[in-house]
Amino acid sequence: MAKSYDVLLRGGVVVSASGMWKADVGILGEKIISVEPGLKSEDAGRLIDASGKYILPGVIDVHTHPVYEDDMGGLSLTAAYGGTTTLVHFAYAKPGTKLLDTAKKFIDEGLQKSYLDFGIHGALFDPAGQIEEIPKTFELGVTSFKMFMTYAKLRWMTNDYYLTAAMDLIAQCGGLAMVHAESGLVTDYLEDRSLKKGEDQKKVFLKTRPDILEAEAIFRAATIAAVTECPLYIVHLSTAKGLEVVRRGRAEGQTLYVETCPQYLTMTDDVLQRLGPPAKIGPPLRTEPDRLTLWKGIQEGSIDVVASDHAPKAKKKDDPFFEAPYGAPGAETMLTVTYDEGVNTGRIGPCKIAQVLSENPAKIFGLYPEKGAIRKGADADLVLFDPNQAITLQAANLHSGAGYTPFEGRTCLGKLVLTMQRGRIVVEDGVLKQKPGAAKFLPTKISKTTL
Ligand SMILES: [Zn+2]
Numbered sequence: 001m002a003k004s005y006d007v008l009l010r011g012g013v014v015v016s017a018s019g020m021w022k023a024d025v026g027i028l029g030e031k032i033i034s035v036e037p038g039l040k041s042e043d044a045g046r047l048i049d050a051s052g053k054y055i056l057p058g059v060i061d062v063h064t065h066p067v068y069e070d071d072m073g074g075l076s077l078t079a080a081y082g083g084t085t086t087l088v089h090f091a092y093a094k095p096g097t098k099l100l101d102t103a104k105k106f107i108d109e110g111l112q113k114s115y116l117d118f119g120i121h122g123a124l125f126d127p128a129g130q131i132e133e134i135p136k137t138f139e140l141g142v143t144s145f146k147m148f149m150t151y152a153k154l155r156w157m158t159n160d161y162y163l164t165a166a167m168d169l170i171a172q173c174g175g176l177a178m179v180h181a182e183s184g185l186v187t188d189y190l191e192d193r194s195l196k197k198g199e200d201q202k203k204v205f206l207k208t209r210p211d212i213l214e215a216e217a218i219f220r221a222a223t224i225a226a227v228t229e230c231p232l233y234i235v236h237l238s239t240a241k242g243l244e245v246v247r248r249g250r251a252e253g254q255t256l257y258v259e260t261c262p263q264y265l266t267m268t269d270d271v272l273q274r275l276g277p278p279a280k281i282g283p284p285l286r287t288e289p290d291r292l293t294l295w296k297g298i299q300e301g302s303i304d305v306v307a308s309d310h311a312p313k314a315k316k317k318d319d320p321f322f323e324a325p326y327g328a329p330g331a332e333t334m335l336t337v338t339y340d341e342g343v344n345t346g347r348i349g350p351c352k353i354a355q356v357l358s359e360n361p362a363k364i365f366g367l368y369p370e371k372g373a374i375r376k377g378a379d380a381d382l383v384l385f386d387p388n389q390a391i392t393l394q395a396a397n398l399h400s401g402a403g404y405t406p407f408e409g410r411t412c413l414g415k416l417v418l419t420m421q422r423g424r425i426v427v428e429d430g431v432l433k434q435k436p437g438a439a440k441f442l443p444t445k446i447s448k449t450t451l
Pocket of ligand 1: 063065309311
């Protein structure tokens with residue numbers, strides 16, 4: 001007789017955005033085929049005791065950079081150890097390179113090296129030469145495109161003319177524009193002025209990138225998006241002032257999505273002052289009132305997504321601060337620290353974790369309900385999470401090539417037991433169970449409606 005289930009998770013609490021209930025989860029092949037209490041276990045291929053644990057949809061991390069200390073293999077590995085089952089990476093098309101070729105290259109690398117299913121966002125560094133490739137890239141299943149409104153000195157910035165042109169074309173294709181919203185020329189001037197004065201760049205890091213410049217850039221991007229009727233996604237929102245602008249755009253009926261990151265929900269500028277380069281990220285770690293307002297945004301539903309912005313750069317505490325590059329690892333610690341800072345403090349419940357880390361990103365990028373849901377017919381992408389076990393985060397026990405974590409020494413209540421993708425256990429009790437090569441490239445499809 002054929003088995004009813006290849007794997008049966010018994011006695012756990014299934015968590016979704018809309019509720020939690022005690023149920024068993026039966027998996028056959030790559031799919032969840034039953035979610036209900038009291039499933040018969042005699043003929044299951046493997047029975048897993050989930051009692052006292054949460055069964056969450058696998059984390060869908062839609063903001064990752066597989067080009068620094070972790071490639072698409074290493075990034076998917078460190079992410080899987082943190083409970084992620086799907087990644088959407090930024091394929092950076094640097095000046096002089098083609099957008100379409102870059103997207104294809106990332107897809108090929110992912111199919112070879114990734115442990116996890118993945119999608120791709122295009123990222124334009126040279127819009128004048130690259131926007132014409134948006135429609136062709138779109139046909140590959142790459143439907144979201146990021147531009148920088150900052151890093152003018154690095155020559156990464158897109159000016160308003162090309163921001164408008166890109167959004168116009170993205171809107172015509174049915175895609176989604178994404179922006180890093182900070183007024184780049186203004187921050188560059190403030191930084192230059194401060195350098196001339198000989199100020200300590202670590203001390204003035206926040207002052208040369210004030211919150212109002214994030215708000216200004218969000219307002220400008222949202223205005224251009226309104227004019228071109230282009231859906232817009234703000235990556236890594238970091239300020240209260242920025243959130244205010246998002247709320248206003250929403251109230252006017254714009255399709256405006258917004259993401260923040262665990263680092264902005266758990267740390268402030270004092271961590272930068274203490275750690276130096278390893279905590280140098282863009283936008284910067286902000287103030288306590290900003291941090292608390294971002295939590296409010298999650299509670300009230302005005303922030304849709306929490307994603308990692310995993311960008312591990314090689315740098316150390318004592319490196320010269322000004323020269324140190326922006327970015328830090330974060331994929332593996334994301335679920336743990338967001339849960340700890342959100343649920344264990346009573347700010348949110350586990351349902352909100354499922355919503356912002358999995359269900360909402362799946363919906364925005366058209367992956368739902370195959371991804372982002374524990375329900376019959378969905379991919380068996382899930383996480384078993386023990387809310388009663390504590391762990392202490394240490395770079396030595398993490399799997400990024402970064403070699404450091406800004407959360408070094410932090411003890412969190414809540415531990416990942418198992419990560420499963422399409423019925424295959426990827427990581428269990430800290431042990432890797434898979435080889436790369438089974439990952440699927442997931443074409444994205446942008447939702448026309450707000451969440
Ligand atoms: Zn980023």
